Amino acid sequence: MTEPAARPRVLVNFASSLDGKINPAPGHRAGRFMMSRHREDFRRMVALRGRADAILIGAANLRADDPDLAIPADERAARRGGGQREPLRIVVTSVGAGIAPEMKIFDPARGGPAIVVHTARMPPEARARLAGRAELVELGATTVAMGDLLAWVAGRGVGILLCEGGGDLCAQLFAARAVDEIYLTIAPRILGGARAPTMVDGAGFEPDQIPDGRLASVEQLGDELFLHYELTWPA
Numbered sequence: 001m002t003e004p005a006a007r008p009r010v011l012v013n014f015a016s017s018l019d020g021k022i023n024p025a026p027g028h029r030a031g032r033f034m035m036s037r038h039r040e041d042f043r044r045m046v047a048l049r050g051r052a053d054a055i056l057i058g059a060a061n062l063r064a065d066d067p068d069l070a071i072p073a074d075e076r077a078a079r080r081g082g083g084q085r086e087p088l089r090i091v092v093t094s095v096g097a098g099i100a101p102e103m104k105i106f107d108p109a110r111g112g113p114a115i116v117v118h119t120a121r122m123p124p125e126a127r128a129r130l131a132g133r134a135e136l137v138e139l140g141a142t143t144v145a146m147g148d149l150l151a152w153v154a155g156r157g158v159g160i161l162l163c164e165g166g167g168d169l170c171a172q173l174f175a176a177r178a179v180d181e182i183y184l185t186i187a188p189r190i191l192g193g194a195r196a197p198t199m200v201d202g203a204g205f206e207p208d209q210i211p212d213g214r215l216a217s218v219e220q221l222g223d224e225l226f227l228h229y230e231l232t233w234p235a
């Protein structure tokens, strides 16, 4: 019998402004915000989801944007008709604050099984609130270690994990040297703001721990660029 992989292949997908921001600075966003002006960015995002066994987001992304993490509607119908799995939809949180059972990620009509990965600090009321809508997985005392999270998803048969952000969660995946591919849409806008989130926030990396990207493809649609990089990590 072959051992399960220690971690899945990890892809990240973001849309960024020209100045590297993934959302307006706190207090500068009015309602819903779409980085890309093209439907193409959305089409590519949901197509990528269709390649993944699981999709992972941070709780701040969920609270800000309430994404459904759904695959294309025609593919969902085909998979359901054929009894095939849809990607797991996973959110990671410490205590579940601000995560409501009405959020789209928990709607079984929109996508695959929903999972809340949380710490031992999540209070009983949050567990009770979400229990009927998602599988609750406790990993870690005060924070979920990325190594444990990746090992857990690998154990669930996830070969490809797609992270859709945000920058805090993504920084932890980079710090764990656990990112293999980047899909990045560059939208020709300048958002500004030192506190606006970027694709990789966190504390930053040591000079000898910075991965190198190889440009696998670049496509242009109007004024937007669709970049795909494969990463290699220093030994």
Ligand SMILES: NC(=O)c1ccc[n+]([C@@H]2O[C@H](COP(=O)([O-])OP(=O)(O)OC[C@H]3O[C@@H](n4cnc5c(N)ncnc54)[C@H](OP(=O)(O)O)[C@@H]3O)[C@@H](O)[C@H]2O)c1
Pocket: 013, 014, 015, 016, 021, 022, 023, 035, 057, 058, 059, 060, 061, 062, 064, 065, 092, 093, 094, 095, 096, 097, 119, 142, 143, 144, 145, 146, 164, 165, 166, 167, 168, 169, 170, 172, 197, 201
């Ligand atoms: N343009 C794009 O492509 C794009 C894509 C995604 C997101 N975004 C934007 O990015 C922003 C959100 O990004 P962000 O960097 O602020 O936050 P984030 O990475 O989405 O989420 C951070 C939160 O996730 C939970 N979390 C992360 N790591 C954890 C760990 N190891 N253990 C336990 N919980 C953990 C914590 O939630 P709790 O606070 O619940 O403990 C933490 O506060 C939003 O503004 C969103 O619009 C943009």
